[in-house]
Amino acid sequence: MRSTVNLGHRHRLGWHVLVGAVAIPLAVAIAADVTVALGQRLLALGTLTVIVAWYALVAPRAMEDGDERWGAVYFAALAVAFPLLLAIAPLGGALMFALCPQLFVMVARWRIRLPLLLILYAELAWAMLARAGVSRYTLAMVGVTVLVPMTVTILVGAYLTTVREQSRKRAALIEELTATRAALERAGHDAGVHAERERLAGEIHDTLAQGFTSVLMLTQAARTNLLRDPTAADGQLDILEKTARENLAEARSLIAALAPVDLTGRSLADALNRLAARHTRDTGTHVEVSIVGERPGAPTGTDIALLRSAQEALANVGKHADAKTVRLELRHENGLMALAVTDDGQGFDPTAVRGGYGLLGLRTRVTSLGGTCTVRSTPGQGTTVRVELPLVPAEQAARSLQPVLDLSSTPDH
Structure with a gap:
């Protein structure tokens, strides 16, 4: 109607x-x-x-x-x-x-x-x-002036009715498509907001939260040595100040949506070496870095994902592993960038634990770039976190690689 x-x-x-x-x-x-x-x-x-x-x-x-x-x-x-x-x-x-x-x-x-x-x-x-x-003539005139126009009227009316019904259906379809497009735009906007929140959550967890954890640990150590060994406490306060400044720089970089500070003007290998030195300085756990194979220029997103993966793995080592040494290996092979972080700590049983945001955020970051992430650990025999990312644009990687993650039941080790 x-x-x-x-x-x-x-x-x-x-x-x-x-x-x-x-x-x-x-x-x-x-x-x-x-x-x-x-x-x-x-x-x-x-x-x-x-x-x-x-x-x-x-x-x-x-x-x-x-x-x-x-x-x-x-x-x-x-x-x-x-x-x-x-x-x-x-x-x-x-x-x-x-x-x-x-x-x-x-x-x-x-x-x-x-x-x-x-x-x-x-x-x-x-x-x-x-x-x-009533006569033949008048009947003929009725046929010409009444029956013929009536027949034409019915035919034309049927045609116009069909056209009008098609127009109504087309208008309804256009209205439905418009509503669907608006719904898709809202869904796309909501998905974008959700993805941005997830990205920011991962960035904050990998940078600011871990930095604040280091600040807290250094503060507690400095307070312990403040009266007993002022010299040691003074050195710890210097490290504390430097860590706070690095964290502040990361916060500014995050706000400005820039690359991580360690990657600004540096290669990924340099950034990993700086990360290893900082972890050794803050925790006393020796971190060895190994770069294997020639590496062409990778997309910025790949470098960031690998650096964040190393940060997350080392943060978990510091919080849970009680390790003496850590080996961080970056390898270029078969069109992939592979990062492996191995510690000699206490390990754990992946099937016996649940929860944890850090490795979940790591999974999300890696799979979004078409990569894979695996965690292998045995109680008493250490842990290895391995991340592989393709050296191709993320769109192609998403089509050519199936994201795989063997840590659905793994906590923030």
């Missing part, structure tokens, strides 16, 4: 023009027909005026309201007034040029539309036969 409303509303002026274009010449013709008595002409003009007034009163609502009952009421009244006009002035049959198009706009269902159409044309045929009598 929405198409009826739209059609009536958008083309309201056109319907008024059509009624005027038919009614005005018809009124002039009736008034000028000297073969009809003046009284009959006045009565015909009065009847025509009532029909036009009825149109002005009911038709706009019938076209725009979408309720075909208004159209049925409108044409029911016309079925009474129209034969009166025909009985007085046969020229009134020209009014069908305005009534038939209105019928297909105001009434949607054929089971109501078709009987009304047949009634109007039957009244037109009755008026012709009543005035001219």
Whole structure:
């Protein structure tokens, strides 16, 4: 029914023009027909005026309201007034040029539309036969002036109805597609917000949180030595200040969405060496760095992911492993960058523990670049965290590599 409303509303002026274009010449013709008595002409003009007034009163609502009952009421009244006009002035049959198009706009269902159409044309045929009598000629004229126009009207009306229904469905489809696109845009925005939150959470965990952990450990050590060994405490305070400054630089870098401070103006190998030296300085655990194989320039995202992976692995070693030594190996082989962090600590059973954000964030970062991450550990025999990333753009890597992570049940070791 929405198409009826739209059609009536958008083309309201056109319907008024059509009624005027038919009614005005018809009124002039009736008034000028000297073969009809003046009284009959006045009565015909009065009847025509009532029909036009009825149109002005009911038709706009019938076209725009979408309720075909208004159209049925409108044409029911016309079925009474129209034969009166025909009985007085046969020229009134020209009014069908305005009534038939209105019928297909105001009434949607054929089971109501078709009987009304047949009634109007039957009244037109009755008026012709009543005035001219029944003969072969008049029957032929009825066929030409009534049956043929009625058939054409039905065919054209069916065609226009089909076109209008298709337009309605197309409009509904466009509306649905618009709503779907808006929903997809909202979903994309929400997904982007979620991904950015996850990224920031990972960055904060890998940098600021670990830096604050180092600051806390150094503060506790300095407080212990403050009275017993002021010299040692002073050295620890120097390290504490340097760690705080590095953490502040990381915070500024994170806010500015820049590369990590250790990668600014340096290679990944240099950044790993600095990371190892810092870990040794802060925890006393010796970290050995090994760079194997020639390495072409990798995408910045790959370097960042490998550096963050090393940071996470070393942070877990410091918190859980109680290791004496750590080996950090970066290897370029078969189009992949492989990073392995191995400690000789106490190890753990991956199947016996749950939870932990650090390795989960590491998994998310690595798989988003089309890489793989595995954690192998045995109680009493240390732990190895291995990350592999392709040296191709992330979009290609996502299509060519299946992300694999063997730490679904692994905590922040």
